[in-house]
Amino acid sequence: MMRRMTNATQWHSPATKRCRVNDMTKNLLSSAVFAGVVAGLLAALLQFVFVIPMLLEGELYETGARVHFVVDGTTMSEKGAPGLGTDWGRHLMTIAFNLVTYTGYGLILAAAMMIARQFHGAEISARAGLIWGLCGFLAVQMAPAVGLPPELPGTIAAEIGPRQAWWTGTIIATVVGLWLIAFSRGLAPVVGAVLILLPHLIGAPHLDTYYGIAPPELSAEFATVSLGTAAAGWTLLGWAVAYFLTRGDNA
Template sequence: MIQKMLASALFAGVVAGLLAALLQFAFVQKPLLLAEEYESGALVHFQGVAPADGSHDAATAEADQAGQDATAQDAAAHDADSHEHAGEEAAPSSLKRNALTGLFLILVYTAYAALLVAGFGLALVYGRRIGAREGLLWGIAGFAAFQLAPALGLAPELPGMLAAEAGARQVWWVGTALATATGLGLLAYGRGPLVVALALALLAAPHLIGAPTLEGFAGVAPPELAAIFAARVLGVGLVVWAVLGWTAGALWSKETATA
């Protein structure tokens, strides 16, 4: 049984990780790299408030443009001496970064697949067989527990964004994931009004407590870019988790059918 669980988790994790890498490069990496330019100071976004008619004040716009031009000129002057070397090193550096990103995503989703398959095994102990359709639902539930619910308090962050102390955020994230997963499990397989009430309480508790946050908001990247990044991260997460659950469920049903 352990070998079957490991085989199902490994294959499903690799498939989901490769898909996550492709979607990351297609949708998430562009705003991420753009945010890094804002973080380094190579780009500076307009910090004023646009009028109701959508037009900028001429003087403010000119000053902002002048500031961006000056920043661009400084960056160009700073990089002039190393331009030739940068061209030679850009491709290997980018290739290495993409390769490490893909490897990291494969490892992460293999770990998530192991959790899903362990849950499938627990369900089998109680007489519930999980197939591809049930696995799809488990995958969506995993997305809700590990990405969507934590994002309600701790949105995906771009480089250069300020945040609360890392330890407090990690504790809240873990607590939210556990509470959400348990609550969804009780709603799906529990019976009776008390079980439903407990499930709803678990789902709501992390958000009633609240995630650790700063007193104010700050960051070097435009808020519009942060919104695009967060939306794409969650969209990609939903697709990958659905594929992960479906693949793991299909493999698990085949493995257990021969048992």
């Protein structure tokens, strides 16, 4: 790729060179958008099968339609998710925002691949894309979930500001850490590992009280199922970003 670019700039006029620059940018942006749409659609589909029913069940506890711990003073609550219902506007929004979110992540992932190729000589292929996607999952979903588990609606938690700050900081620290482990030598990978650990040593913002609005089994299952769904979405995202990027290169 690098050599081809160099040759191209050597033999063509400045106008053609500008064209190449535009092609490169266009390829990067369109690859990210295509991949974001594909991965976002898969993620939305999986969410409607696995995650949204639990989310709706959690809402029954959020609104008080069901109350845990109240029936006869026992710890038992009836299990069962309500149907998806007919609120198509709401569900359409969920699909739309999945596309926006995955396109956002796709753009960042594509930019990262480009930088790794230009500055570290990393080879980008659809197969390598699977690893990129999995690392994205680790940094953006898994690492923050260690401190702040995915929450059912109605979960009482610390202030939103500090949680967003810890969440963002953890993602950045994990991304930089993984990058150092993958692309640097000497002691830098060790620094990377420490960076990945650091947010968890600092600790995520939590309240000093448990509220337990929803049954713990439901919250736990919601957390794992949303992580599993995100793992699938991210793996496909990484594969697809790399696939479209390399396809655009060869066009």
